[in-house]
Amino acid sequence: MTASKSLPARPSLDSLRKQAKKLSRDRSITLREAQLALARDYGFAGWKDLGAEVARRLGNELEWAADEAWRVIHDNDLERLALLLKDYPALLSWHGKKPDRAIALDPGLGANVDASGGRDAFINCFIDNGADAHAIDPWPAFVKQRISRAIHDGDVAAFSDGFRRAPWLLGDGHVDFQIALIGARR
Secondary structure (H helix, E strand, O other), X not given: OOOOOOOOOOOOHHHHHXXXXXXXXXXXXXXXXXXXXXXXHOOOOOHHHHHHHHHHHHOOHHHHHHHHHHHHHHOOOHHHHHHHHHHOHHHHHOOOOOHHHHHHHOHHHXXXXXXXXXXXXXXXXXXXXXXXXXHOOOHHHHHHHHHHHHHXXXXXXXXXXXXXXXXXXXXXXXXXHHHHXXXXXX
């Protein structure tokens, strides 16, 4: 795609948003159409790509990725979330606006996720991509449930994989859980 404009070395996303709003008013088009037109003027396929480039140039790439993860969770796009986690593995230990917490702590987002694939699918996506389940508030209960289900189903591979990914469950702080697992197999 050929660009008719070029971004400055330190572009401003706020300035680009204002340009898109002005373009929307001037041409009597929707904001989304104006954003697309502006992105293409700068040589990008779409507004998300333009925003990602601005974030990259400003050194805010991870913040952009976290915001994008929030959006894809809201849109129930598990495939896109897996790609983001692959491209931005630092999201798994992100301490800003945590996309993984959004599922559990935002009631509207949680309800939206539950209406489709469900929280299990999204939480599994984070865990399968290497998230430290112990460091994230709603996850310990989920991980325990996953391991308990594996032992109940006789799935030794899932059971051992659960402890391999969550060795903290073998610590003194989780003795009650360990005893419950032993009791479950009797």
